[in-house]
Amino acid sequence: MEMNRRTVIAGAAAAGVAATALGGTAQAAQAEGGSQKPVKKLFGKLADGTSVHSWSLANGGTRMKVLSYGGIVQSLEIPDRKGRYANVSLGFATIEDYVAKSPYFGALIGRYGNRIDKGRFTLDGKSHQLSVNDGANSLHGGAQGFDKRVWDVEPFTKGSDVGLYLYYTSVDGEMGYPGTLKAKVTYTLTAHGDWRVDYEATTDKATVVNLTSHVYWNLAGEGSGSVYDHELKIAASRYTPVDSGLIPTGELAAVAGTPFDFRRHKTVGEDIREAHQQLLYGQGFDHNWVLDKGITARPEQIAALKDPFSGRTLRIATTEPGLQFYSGNFLDGTFAGTGGRIYRQGDALCLETQHFPDSPNQPDFPSTVLRPGQVYRSTTVHSFN
Numbered sequence: 453m454e455m456n457r458r459t460v461i462a463g464a465a466a467a468g469v470a471a472t473a474l475g476g477t478a479q480a481a482q483a484e485g486g487s488q489k490p491v492k493k494l495f496g497k498l499a500d501g502t503s504v505h506s507w508s509l510a511n512g513g514t515r516m517k518v519l520s521y522g523g524i525v526q527s528l529e530i531p532d533r534k535g536r537y538a539n540v541s542l543g544f545a546t547i548e549d550y551v552a553k554s555p556y557f558g559a560l561i562g563r564y565g566n567r568i569d570k571g572r573f574t575l576d577g578k579s580h581q582l583s584v585n586d587g588a589n590s591l592h593g594g595a596q597g598f599d600k601r602v603w604d605v606e607p608f609t610k611g612s613d614v615g616l617y618l619y620y621t622s623v624d625g626e627m628g629y630p631g632t633l634k635a636k637v638t639y640t641l642t643a644h645g646d647w648r649v650d651y652e653a654t655t656d657k658a659t660v661v662n663l664t665s666h667v668y669w670n671l672a673g674e675g676s677g678s679v680y681d682h683e684l685k686i687a688a689s690r691y692t693p694v695d696s697g698l699i700p701t702g703e704l705a706a707v708a709g710t711p712f713d714f715r716r717h718k719t720v721g722e723d724i725r726e727a728h729q730q731l732l733y734g735q736g737f738d739h740n741w742v743l744d745k746g747i748t749a750r751p752e753q754i755a756a757l758k759d760p761f762s763g764r765t766l767r768i769a770t771t772e773p774g775l776q777f778y779s780g781n782f783l784d785g786t787f788a789g790t791g792g793r794i795y796r797q798g799d800a801l802c803l804e805t806q807h808f809p810d811s812p813n814q815p816d817f818p819s820t821v822l823r824p825g826q827v828y829r830s831t832t833v834h835s836f837n
Contacts, residue, residue, distance in 0.1 A: 487511040487614045487643070490607035495519055496547030502602055504547050509607075511614050512645030514836060521550060522599040523560035523618045523637060525667050527674075527790060528647065530836045533763030538673035540764065542800045543790050551600075553787055556666040559599035560637055561592045563622060563629050564820070565664035566740070566776055566809035569699045571628070573812035575821065576658055582628035589697055592666070594627035598635070599666070615640035615648075624657065631657030633822075646835045653828040660820045661828050662807045668780065668800035671759035671766060675793030679780070679801050680721025683758045686714040686775060688741035692808055692817075696733055700810050700817075704742055712739065717756070720779060720801060736781035736798070740774045740808050747773045747818060751833045755803055765837035770805040771830055773818050778802040805832040 488510035495506040504521040515529040515537070528541040543557045544550050550557070571582035571590035583594025592599065604619040615638060622633040638650040651663045670679050691712045692700040707713040711723030711731060724736050731737070745752050751769035758765045768775075778801060785796045811817040822828050 487609070487612065487641070488515075489609055489614060490616060492605075492607070495521075498547065498551065498602070504602060505605065507605060507607065507616055509614050509616070509641055511612075511641035512643050514641055514645040514647060516639075516641065516647065518605075518616055518639060519547075519550070520603050520605050520618075521547060522558075522601065523603050523620075523639075524550065524599070525558035525665070528667070530645070530764060538676075538762070538764075539790065540669055540671050540673060540766075542668035542670065542674050542795060544787075545790050549787065554599075555782065556592060556599055557668055557789075559666045560603070560618070560663065561666050561804070562598035562620075562635060562663045563593045563627070563633060563659070563661050564590070564812075565592060565662045565804060565806045567591050567697075567699055569697075569810050569813050573660065575630070575660065575812065578630075580628055580630055587697060589699060590627075593629075596627060598622070598663075603637075612643035613640050629659055631655040631659040631824075633659060633661060635663065637663070644835070646833055648833045649831065651828065651830040653822065654824075654826070655822050656824055658821060658823045660812045661822045662811070662820045663828075663830060664776075664804045664806045665832070666802060666804060668802055669757065669766060670800045671757065671764040672762055673791075675789055675791035675795070675799075678721070678796075678798045679759075680719060680724065680798055681760065682720050682801070683717045683760060684714050684720055684777075684801075685717045685756045686741050686743075686777065687745065687754045688743050688775065689715065690742040692740045692742060692774075693730055694733055694739060694809075698734060698738060698809075700740065700808060700814060702814050702816060707741075712737075712741070714741075714777075717758070721798070724779060724798075734781060737777050737779040737801075738781060740776050740806070742808075743770075743773055743775060745773075747771065751831050754805075757801075757803065763837065766803075767835040768803055768805065768832065769835070770832040772805040772807065772832065774806050774808045776802065776804040776806055776809070778804070805830075 490509040571584040582590040585595040606617040640648040
């Protein structure tokens, strides 16, 4: 039986996130939290002459810049406990750097977040070969995924919220995926300073889809060094072990007694050097956690991240059944970011809400199939202290 989010999620969830077992509610708007209507500027041009624009917006104490290229969050600024702002998202200062070497900094990911084994899957008896760009596998939609496309962007103000609508149409056969997929992603900054992401998509042929956001977080500030002292909590009792190619084996393994147990707050670095085969495969954490809540109609809090020194806290709520926690293992010191400092291993982490990697080849995982007449919907909310 297909356990399909398309049949579960009913419309957009109400703004803000209710308190759950992870604790807390959306914070009140900060003193500097007046809304700023999105401001558009030219960011650069691609080699073919296509213009790339940046959009600056602010609300509830949160400030962000978004690029039309890849829907990239170029920067996201929040205050510390003393009200001092820092950019907590890794990125680049130029479009040339994003095109040449970005490891998905801040990008929208599609058609399929994470890996598909050997870039192949079978749907309704027909085999499909995808773009292979990660050894033998397809990663994040292939060599020219949604992160490398220029999106159409439309700003909006709605009540006390400000935001952007982002649109992209992926034609039938693009990167090997069947069907023309029309995607719409809404970035909203609320009066509480929450950053909300609503994903929608439709198709004219049966396909698979798994959209997510690939922000690299460092709550101490971009370029400030390792996040191994950040405290992380994930509401998940199981995770999906992987093989040496980082493809899930199909097992849903218990986190209890392993380095993967984040059911209570612990530092990212506490167990990252343990001699555990899964950590050796990923050179750290690069795994999908099976969220205890499963698929939900409204976002529920599933993770909390805190930098104890600045006091900045990120809470994540989602409708999705999985969370890919990646501890920045492949940041290799070969490039510098927006602040002019070099990024090295462990200088940021990603918390990607999603369906599971390689689901098209794993019949026991929640389905990622989208069919004509259905609407793909997914929501994730990021709340900051």
